[in-house]
Structure formats: C-alpha cells, structure tokens
Amino acid sequence: MNLRSKQWFGKTGKDGFIYRAWMKNQGIPDDYFQGKPVIGICNTWSELTPCNAHFRELAEFVKKGIIEAGGFPVEFPVMSLGETLIKPTAMLYRNLASMDVEESIRANPVDGVVLMCGCDKTTPSLVMGACSVDLPTLVISGGPMMKGKFKGKEIGTSDVWRFAEAYKLGELTQKEFIEAEACMARTPGHCAVMGTASTMATMVEALGLSLPQNAAIPAADVRRKVLAQESGRRIVDMVREDQKLSKVLVREAFENAIRVNAATGGSTNFVIHLLAIAGRIGVDLHLDDFDKFSKSIPLLANVQPSGEHFMEDLYYAGGLPALMEQMKEYLHLNIKTVNGKTVADNIANSPIYDDKIISTFDKAFKKDSGIAVLRGNLAPNGAVLKPSAASKELFKHRGKVVLFENIEDYHARIDTPELDIDENSVMVLKNVGPKGYPGMAEVGNMGIPKKLLEKGVKDMVRISDGRMSGTGFGTVLLHVSPEAAAGGPLNWVQNGDFISIDVENRSINWEVSDEELAKRKQAHPLQAPKMDRGYVSLYIDRVQQADVGADMDFLVGGSGSTVTRDSH
Known part of the structure; x- marks a missing residue:
C-alpha cells in the first residue's frame, strides 16, 4: 500500500x-x-x-x-x-x-x-x-x-x-x-x-x-x-x-x-x-x-x-x-x-x-418532475424551472413585465398600492446573478404582492437571473443566462414588455425587436459591477455563468494530490 x-x-x-x-x-x-x-x-x-x-x-x-x-x-x-x-x-x-x-x-x-x-x-x-x-x-x-x-x-x-x-x-x-x-x-x-x-x-x-x-x-x-x-x-x-x-x-x-x-x-x-x-x-x-x-x-x-x-x-x-x-x-x-x-x-x-x-x-405522485431547461432570446444559454413545484396552468403563459431592477427595488415597491400589477403579469428581477448580486442569492421566488394575495392569488410567473431556496415553490424561472450584469439580454428588459413561456416546448420569448434592443443598448450601456478588494473582487472577475456551474474559471479541472516541498 x-x-x-x-x-x-x-x-x-x-x-x-x-x-x-x-x-x-x-x-x-x-x-x-x-x-x-x-x-x-x-x-x-x-x-x-x-x-x-x-x-x-x-x-x-x-x-x-x-x-x-x-x-x-x-x-x-x-x-x-x-x-x-x-x-x-x-x-x-x-x-x-x-x-x-x-x-x-x-x-x-x-x-x-x-x-x-x-x-x-x-x-x-x-x-x-x-x-x-x-x-x-x-x-x-x-x-x-x-x-x-x-x-x-x-x-x-x-x-x-x-x-x-x-x-x-x-x-x-x-x-x-x-x-x-x-x-x-x-x-x-x-x-x-x-x-x-x-x-x-x-x-x-x-x-x-x-x-x-x-x-x-x-x-x-x-x-x-x-x-x-x-x-x-x-x-x-x-x-x-x-x-x-x-x-x-x-x-x-x-x-x-x-x-x-x-x-x-x-x-x-x-x-x-x-x-x-x-x-x-x-x-x-x-x-x-x-x-x-x-x-x-x-x-x-x-x-x-x-x-x-x-x-x-x-x-x-x-x-x-x-x-x-x-x-x-x-x-x-x-x-x-x-x-x-x-x-x-x-x-x-x-x-x-x-x-x-x-x-x-x-403510480407516481406527479408526472411532471425534474428540471425543465427553457431557452429563447431572453435566455440564450438557458433558464431552469422545477415543474413539480410549479402551477400547471401557468406552463403556457404570456404576460406584461413588472420589472424590479435589483433586490432593493423589489423590497421598496412590492407591497406599495401604486404597483401596477395583476395576476397575469410576469414579475422580472434583474441583477441577482453570480456577478450582479454578487453571489447569486436565493431571491428568485419573489413573494406575491400583498394586494394580489388579498385577492387569493397564490402563484405567478416569476423570472430572474438568481436562484431560489430549495424549500421554495411556484412557477419560477431561474438562473437566466447570461445574467444581466454580464451583458445578457435580461439587462435591457423594461416595464411593459411582454414575455411568454411555454414549458412543454421549453421556450421563453421576450417580445422585443432587434432594432429596439439595439436602441436600448445604446441608450443604457452595461454598467459592469466592480469591487475594489479581496475575495469578492476576485469572484466578480473570474466567476463563470450559472449554465456552467458558477465556479471560478481557474478552478475548473483538478490538479491532483501532488505533495508540496519540505519547508524545514
């Protein structure tokens, strides 16, 4: 041995x-x-x-x-x-x-x-x-x-x-x-x-x-x-x-x-x-x-x-x-x-x-399980959904975007009376991905606004470049890749846009023309996140996107158990 x-x-x-x-x-x-x-x-x-x-x-x-x-x-x-x-x-x-x-x-x-x-x-x-x-x-x-x-x-x-x-x-x-x-x-x-x-x-x-x-x-x-x-x-x-x-x-x-x-x-x-x-x-x-x-x-x-x-x-x-x-x-x-x-x-x-x-x-409890990977012009590299925790009636849905630029924006406005939202809306949260948060927080399963809860609404389509807790549930599309902070299309979504999802056909479609998108990119250039020091700076610079595991690019692939030199 x-x-x-x-x-x-x-x-x-x-x-x-x-x-x-x-x-x-x-x-x-x-x-x-x-x-x-x-x-x-x-x-x-x-x-x-x-x-x-x-x-x-x-x-x-x-x-x-x-x-x-x-x-x-x-x-x-x-x-x-x-x-x-x-x-x-x-x-x-x-x-x-x-x-x-x-x-x-x-x-x-x-x-x-x-x-x-x-x-x-x-x-x-x-x-x-x-x-x-x-x-x-x-x-x-x-x-x-x-x-x-x-x-x-x-x-x-x-x-x-x-x-x-x-x-x-x-x-x-x-x-x-x-x-x-x-x-x-x-x-x-x-x-x-x-x-x-x-x-x-x-x-x-x-x-x-x-x-x-x-x-x-x-x-x-x-x-x-x-x-x-x-x-x-x-x-x-x-x-x-x-x-x-x-x-x-x-x-x-x-x-x-x-x-x-x-x-x-x-x-x-x-x-x-x-x-x-x-x-x-x-x-x-x-x-x-x-x-x-x-x-x-x-x-x-x-x-x-x-x-x-x-x-x-x-x-x-x-x-x-x-x-x-x-x-x-x-x-x-x-x-x-x-x-x-x-x-x-x-x-x-x-x-x-x-x-x-x-x-x-x-005699399974549910036919729909596993991980559904949806792709389209909003998520060229994919977004994921957990069918077994989602509402079947929302598997095919088209709705008007209610946008939150970041998690602070979400917390500030989600329960305000003036929020223009109904049960058919699509809630979209940006800048909560690997680079954008940074760290890709479990905030993707956004809570339903109070005024809709009072009407008996229990679920809505929610989309983000973040994650959600494994204990969470709902019709939530997560890990949109590339993320907004990395220059993904999500960065240029606006209030009032329309997004449609079709879980059966694994598609997610953002209804915006190439010309309109080009205008938005010119008017609002990407502001990449920055950090001045320490591990967080290294993380932002070198973290990969969610669709490949959000590891640091320099850690992919092992280097074995080579013993280092004696130090004495």
Missing part, C-alpha cells in the same frame, strides 16, 4: 522528527506513524452554521470507525457556510470554501478523506474541493432535522413561505410567528424538507459518494451515528483499495443523480452544484443533460415542497434505496460506489414501507 502520508511521517532525519514530534504532543502513540492510513475528517462544524452544530459529536463516531479499521484519524476544520446567517449569500463563498478544502487536503499528510457536510453549500464546496485533489473520499451528511409541530400540524422549512404570506395578510400574529420558530427548528440537522440541503445529501448518495441511507436518516436518530461509524471503517478500506473519487464519479453516476433528483423533487440548486462538481472532476456535463435525463422520470417521493411529507418520513418509508429500486430500469446499475458495491447491490430488495411517501413508477 503506497501511502501518501509516508512522505511526511515515513521520513528519517530532521524533517521526519519535526512532522512526528509536534503531532505527538496530542498524545498520539508512535505506532500510529508506522504505516497506518491517515484519514482526514473535513469538518464544517460551526455555531454560525446551525445545521452542522452537532458535527463535533458526529465526528467522534467517524473516528471510532477509522480506528477500528486500523486507520489514523485527523480532524480538521474548513470554512463553514451557514445558509441562514451569511450575508449577502452563502453561494458567494461556495467557491472560496472549496479552495480551502482543496488546499487543506493537498497540503497535509492525509491518504483519504471523510467530508462532513450538512447545510446547503457545505456539501458542494467540500465535494468540489476534494475532486480537485482526487484522493479516496467518502461523504457523511448531517441529516435532516425532525419535522416540527405547530398548532397540531406538522411543519418544515417550506412553511416559512406560507407563514410569511399569512403574516403579511394579518392571519398570523407576531407572537404566533415567534412560537412557530421554536416549533419548527426543534432538533439538530438541516431543513426537514427536500430543500437544497436534503437535495445535496440525496445527490451524494445517488452519485455513490456515501453509504446507502445517508440521504434521509434524521440528524437526531442514533442510526446517523452508526452510519458515521461505518463510514469511518469504510474509508480506511477505500485507501487500501486506492478507490479515488475519479473512480466513483464517472459520467454514468452523474446521469443517475439527475434522474434521482427528478424522482425526489430536488432543488433547482442541484443544477448549479452538480455542474460545478462535474467541472472539477473532468466529466463533460451540460445544462441540457438535466432536462434530457429527467424528462421521463415522474415524482416518486411525496416530500415537500413538491409533495406533502418530510425527509424523516422518506427514511421510514424505505429511504433512497427503496425509491431507486422503483426506478432501476432508468439507472446505471453496474457502476461502483464508495462502499465497493454496485448501485444494483445497494438497492436490491429495498421494499417500500409506506406507499403514501414513496410511490411505484407506474
């Missing part, structure tokens, strides 16, 4: 002395440095990342498994991205966190890595960074929180949007709002619905990067700790087998993940993160692949926001293996996963225990 860590701990003389001696001040026995595989535990624990606040305890179970299997565990922190607190948006720092992960792994004496992920951006950032180094790697997610209880009803994160509308209409008092906060987030873990965090946990299991059942075991369930311990055992064997990330993340694994995302009603954020991961590992994946490979897959998981139930229920109903077993005809079954078994092995004989939560393929 050719261990990378030997280039540190196997050295003789002064360098070896320094590498081992300072590690020994932690009470590590000498035999740990004599050929044991060194396993890095990449931990995103932080009290500023509430979803991951239980990771200190979870890491101890990973360590137990590593030691049992004859490995040497070393836990290290990396930048943690707490979706609920970070401003302006955690997405701005996804690429920065991935750089932290990549360089922390490459620069240190580790032979394999366990990635501890939970909150939305921690999963893609850790996987992206690990892909750029390409060591044996396994993911353990933190798990969803238990479903909440409020006024006798089960609640989860998707209810935040419903509570906000009820509060706006005076149907929910401030006191009740505060009460609901404590009722919803009542255990450790990330969002209890199929939001972005659960979508990412589902993604890594579907890709074969985690042990089976990783996606849905609740954070508070002791079986999450058992999974962590088993993951610790397995990563040691992966090092012995030299099972690198590139051996798991083959093209067929990405196709499986796209289809599973469709069947589970996963977040639109899945698109931007999977594209970035593919870019790092060198798999040729394109935006249209998400439409192509999800088109024939119905919704099999009755989980919010596309359905009615919660991730906890999905686990009790059989978890992801039971769901994948129902769609096995559409999956690549013979590819290897991190546990050394094939997809077929991992899902074989996985029964459904509750058909109200997981359906069979021929």
Whole structure:
C-alpha cells in the first residue's frame, strides 16, 4: 500500500522528527506513524452554521470507525457556510470554501478523506474541493432535522413561505410567528424538507459518494451515528483499495443523480452544484443533460415542497434505496460506489414501507418532475424551472413585465398600492446573478404582492437571473443566462414588455425587436459591477455563468494530490 502520508511521517532525519514530534504532543502513540492510513475528517462544524452544530459529536463516531479499521484519524476544520446567517449569500463563498478544502487536503499528510457536510453549500464546496485533489473520499451528511409541530400540524422549512404570506395578510400574529420558530427548528440537522440541503445529501448518495441511507436518516436518530461509524471503517478500506473519487464519479453516476433528483423533487440548486462538481472532476456535463435525463422520470417521493411529507418520513418509508429500486430500469446499475458495491447491490430488495411517501413508477405522485431547461432570446444559454413545484396552468403563459431592477427595488415597491400589477403579469428581477448580486442569492421566488394575495392569488410567473431556496415553490424561472450584469439580454428588459413561456416546448420569448434592443443598448450601456478588494473582487472577475456551474474559471479541472516541498 503506497501511502501518501509516508512522505511526511515515513521520513528519517530532521524533517521526519519535526512532522512526528509536534503531532505527538496530542498524545498520539508512535505506532500510529508506522504505516497506518491517515484519514482526514473535513469538518464544517460551526455555531454560525446551525445545521452542522452537532458535527463535533458526529465526528467522534467517524473516528471510532477509522480506528477500528486500523486507520489514523485527523480532524480538521474548513470554512463553514451557514445558509441562514451569511450575508449577502452563502453561494458567494461556495467557491472560496472549496479552495480551502482543496488546499487543506493537498497540503497535509492525509491518504483519504471523510467530508462532513450538512447545510446547503457545505456539501458542494467540500465535494468540489476534494475532486480537485482526487484522493479516496467518502461523504457523511448531517441529516435532516425532525419535522416540527405547530398548532397540531406538522411543519418544515417550506412553511416559512406560507407563514410569511399569512403574516403579511394579518392571519398570523407576531407572537404566533415567534412560537412557530421554536416549533419548527426543534432538533439538530438541516431543513426537514427536500430543500437544497436534503437535495445535496440525496445527490451524494445517488452519485455513490456515501453509504446507502445517508440521504434521509434524521440528524437526531442514533442510526446517523452508526452510519458515521461505518463510514469511518469504510474509508480506511477505500485507501487500501486506492478507490479515488475519479473512480466513483464517472459520467454514468452523474446521469443517475439527475434522474434521482427528478424522482425526489430536488432543488433547482442541484443544477448549479452538480455542474460545478462535474467541472472539477473532468466529466463533460451540460445544462441540457438535466432536462434530457429527467424528462421521463415522474415524482416518486411525496416530500415537500413538491409533495406533502418530510425527509424523516422518506427514511421510514424505505429511504433512497427503496425509491431507486422503483426506478432501476432508468439507472446505471453496474457502476461502483464508495462502499465497493454496485448501485444494483445497494438497492436490491429495498421494499417500500409506506406507499403514501414513496410511490411505484407506474403510480407516481406527479408526472411532471425534474428540471425543465427553457431557452429563447431572453435566455440564450438557458433558464431552469422545477415543474413539480410549479402551477400547471401557468406552463403556457404570456404576460406584461413588472420589472424590479435589483433586490432593493423589489423590497421598496412590492407591497406599495401604486404597483401596477395583476395576476397575469410576469414579475422580472434583474441583477441577482453570480456577478450582479454578487453571489447569486436565493431571491428568485419573489413573494406575491400583498394586494394580489388579498385577492387569493397564490402563484405567478416569476423570472430572474438568481436562484431560489430549495424549500421554495411556484412557477419560477431561474438562473437566466447570461445574467444581466454580464451583458445578457435580461439587462435591457423594461416595464411593459411582454414575455411568454411555454414549458412543454421549453421556450421563453421576450417580445422585443432587434432594432429596439439595439436602441436600448445604446441608450443604457452595461454598467459592469466592480469591487475594489479581496475575495469578492476576485469572484466578480473570474466567476463563470450559472449554465456552467458558477465556479471560478481557474478552478475548473483538478490538479491532483501532488505533495508540496519540505519547508524545514
């Protein structure tokens, strides 16, 4: 077994002395440095990342498994991205966190890595960074929180949007709002619905990067700790087998993940993160692949926001293996996963225990699922929509634009009585893309104006170059590319223009002539965003567009696990 860590701990003389001696001040026995595989535990624990606040305890179970299997565990922190607190948006720092992960792994004496992920951006950032180094790697997610209880009803994160509308209409008092906060987030873990965090946990299991059942075991369930311990055992064997990330993340694994995302009603954020991961590992994946490979897959998981139930229920109903077993005809079954078994092995004989939560393929909850990619003169490089969370009656729609130049403009005018808007209007929000926000915030599912809520309007066509929370829903077209701030056509849309969408035919049409567009460009030249210093300046200059994953252009493609020079 050719261990990378030997280039540190196997050295003789002064360098070896320094590498081992300072590690020994932690009470590590000498035999740990004599050929044991060194396993890095990449931990995103932080009290500023509430979803991951239980990771200190979870890491101890990973360590137990590593030691049992004859490995040497070393836990290290990396930048943690707490979706609920970070401003302006955690997405701005996804690429920065991935750089932290990549360089922390490459620069240190580790032979394999366990990635501890939970909150939305921690999963893609850790996987992206690990892909750029390409060591044996396994993911353990933190798990969803238990479903909440409020006024006798089960609640989860998707209810935040419903509570906000009820509060706006005076149907929910401030006191009740505060009460609901404590009722919803009542255990450790990330969002209890199929939001972005659960979508990412589902993604890594579907890709074969985690042990089976990783996606849905609740954070508070002791079986999450058992999974962590088993993951610790397995990563040691992966090092012995030299099972690198590139051996798991083959093209067929990405196709499986796209289809599973469709069947589970996963977040639109899945698109931007999977594209970035593919870019790092060198798999040729394109935006249209998400439409192509999800088109024939119905919704099999009755989980919010596309359905009615919660991730906890999905686990009790059989978890992801039971769901994948129902769609096995559409999956690549013979590819290897991190546990050394094939997809077929991992899902074989996985029964459904509750058909109200997981359906069979021929009795699916909804026909329309997956990711629809719309193109047209407003979005030459594409825009995405989640059919399972949208209103079917709006799949074909033409309406007059009500424009918001940026998020501040939206907040200032959305509930003003003079806003000229009706239920047939198309709400358009500019300058919330990768460069424009910067960071591409989750503001695309704009709230319905109060005066329309009072009329009973529940959904409208909404278009932006931003993202939306995976817990959100509605007929929302997102990730318009190129974005306004990069000189995309969206930059020159005006109030009163007409836009039509046709989801069935995958089209989005902005009714403006070439001559009129040329006039607008001349009258209003593009004002590219600028920042004078630091990471944000680098991000604006080098971030790619949403249709290719919004990674930094200089990070695409891995550079391997080359060991740097001795510094002593």
